[in-house]
Amino acid sequence: LKIIEIVRSEGDQGLRRIITALDGSPPRSFEVPQSKIDSAVQSLDTKSISAIELAVEQVRAFQSKALPKSWSDSKRNLGERITPLNSVAAYVPAGTAPLVSTVIMTVVPAQVAGVEEIIVVTPTSGNSAPDPAVLTAAKIAGATRVFTIGGAQAIAAMTYGTETVPAVDLICGPGNAWVTAAKKLVYGDVGIDGVYGPTETMVIADDSAKPRFTASDLIAQAEHDPLAMPILVALSEEIVLNTEAEIDRQLKNLPRGDIARSAFTNRGVAVIVNSTAEAIDVANSVAPEHLCLLTADANELIDKVKNAGGLFVGEWSAEIMADYIAGPSHVMPTGGTARFSSALSARDFIRVTPVLTFNETTFLELSQHAELLAKLEGLQGHAAASEYRRNYLVGE
Template sequence: MTRTIRVIESIAEAERFLSRSRQMPTHLPAAVQERIRAVFGGDLTPLQVVERIIDDVRSQGDDAVRRYTLAFDGAHLDTFLATPEEFLRARRAITPELEAALRFARDRIVAFHRRAIPRSWIEFDETGAFGQLVRPVDRVGIYVPGGRAPLPSSLLMTAIPAQLAGVRDIVVCTPPGRDGTISPAVLAAAELLGIERVFKIGGAQAIAALAYGTQTVPAVDIVAGPGNLFVVLAKRLVYGDVGIDQLPGPTETLLIADEQADPVLCAADLLAQAEHDPLACAILITPARTLAHKVAQELERQLQQLDRSEIARAALEANGAIIIVPDLERAFDLANLFAPEHLCLLVRDPWRYLDRVRHAGGVFLGETSPEVIGDYTAGPSHVMPTGRTARFASPVTVQTFLKVTSLVAVAPKALEQLGSPALQLAMSEGLTAHAAAIEHRLERTRPD
């Protein structure tokens, strides 16, 4: 058995592994630590770095953004906004095949989210009119990662639900390369969606600029999109001053497979997730011991063929596992404990088990439904809850960018019916001003 990935046969050990804390890491690579020392003149924790950046951007605006862009991205920029000429060059740089793929993905995402747009409602009865006003936020800022791999798909997956929610103003931040340019695919995706303001800003400085505004970057109401450790920490710190979609950590997938599953496909799905990041989590749970051994062997074989094999191997060694269980019922118990971002059911008749799923960002049913399709063209957003937050959180949807205002219009003739019990409740809580506000009205409606 290869040692690339751990094999767990004890349920107790599996429970410990799956329920361990998966908070964002605090240990930084040596090169990042050295850069922090060079920029700040000493050793700082990631949280301290982000706090310093946010404070500086709030007080110094564009000057701080420009300084940190040079320090961390190596790009010296006079202005941050992508120009019409850059959009034109991006359009010419992408292939017709990529443009067609972006359009196809856009149309699929639109069709999916259009089915689930909440509507305002008002109902009238003898007591009055009551309801909810569903309104979009005014402005959204979307962060698009640009580190190991620029992700135009993340822009589509985040901006389209916001557009369908009715958000009028969407701006984008994405980090530049050392030459001051950004990914043509990201610019092409923005243009495809009609987004005109794309700022060449990355990291915590981008989140701070979106949250508080600078001389050139407008302050937004919600900051959305995935990012690295510094981006996630920044989103956590600015939450409350602005809304956020979620705090997505390292990506994760959990496969449940039976004896009929194809080991080649199981290994391919695990590696597709592992190649994202050394912190990615890829797990297989199966009652089939023979399958477990075949998948472990297949992982080693397929690793030899990957361009990003070092990243994938590091992820499997640190956070991967093959867990052997007595039966599929126990497999689903463990999956619900883990609450994965992606839950893939490579079992005979996967629909039979759907009711067993309580916690997951997304469920992928059958061998023809790989999670990778969900990353691009299935329709749902691939920005999903990680780190066991699927126990209480949801993927990005249209609802992410909407807010609800309650509507109350009490009919005069119903004031006694609703007001008398409200008066009693106010008095029980010792809130005499509450009670008086009701009593004054009741006195005006009662006959002399």
């Protein structure tokens, strides 16, 4: 809260004071010049650029399908108008890896929605620039500006604005505990997409599942964070033992194996059930961020899943595909919030405005009923606003 108050009251000076106290020297400029972004694009190899371009194309196609459209009913003289937000900030964590995919998964849905100003905010050290791959992804995805600010101070700056950092309408994207706490505190002064915790994956596996695939799906999320939560729901103890052995084997060869092993040690869970129906009950109770179905009857289980951030059906719908290139945003609800929230999409960057275009006929058909309802609530002024018009039309 103190950080937010400092940025809100002191602007750029407060930002620099906080960054100096927490991280050392602040950057000379918070915004990355367009020339640096262009240089980053030129420095990246063509294969990487092609992969980023394909991912952007895939996400854009998927998000375009998800975008609702304005509608109107000429008989009832009403409808809804869909308009994009004016400005959005996408928070992209830095940490131990350049999260190119997070740039794509936050910026492209906003761009598809029609948001005019899309700002990427990502922390760096001192005057260093963000990773060239992150800058390239920002450029290709459609970001209009990039700022090198991180932590709660970045959230505060994008909420209230400073002399050089613009305030936005909505802040999206994942972050550490400080970023998440800041998003909670500023909500109401700015829109937020959600509150995200450590990543989690649940894999439901029966005897048809290949242990190598089961283990790799669990590891893929476990390597993010020691606090990640890998959950195996198996139909036999043998499946659990085979998966554990495969996890041990694969971790020996991974650069981030120690991080993943910590996640399994800290928060890993294995549950044995008697049927896939029982496994789905477990999944619906947990409401995991990612739910992978590695079972012979995977397709038959789809409609039984009620609570999951993302659903990955069968051995070829690997969750990694959604992480990078399939089309859905990988920013998904965590910590059981899939019970009431959804993955980030173009829908999060629009406003839906009801529109009434009543004529005299439509008004007269409904006015007396509206007046009765208003009087039931004891709101005579409401009723009168209708009665004056109705009396005018009928000549009373």
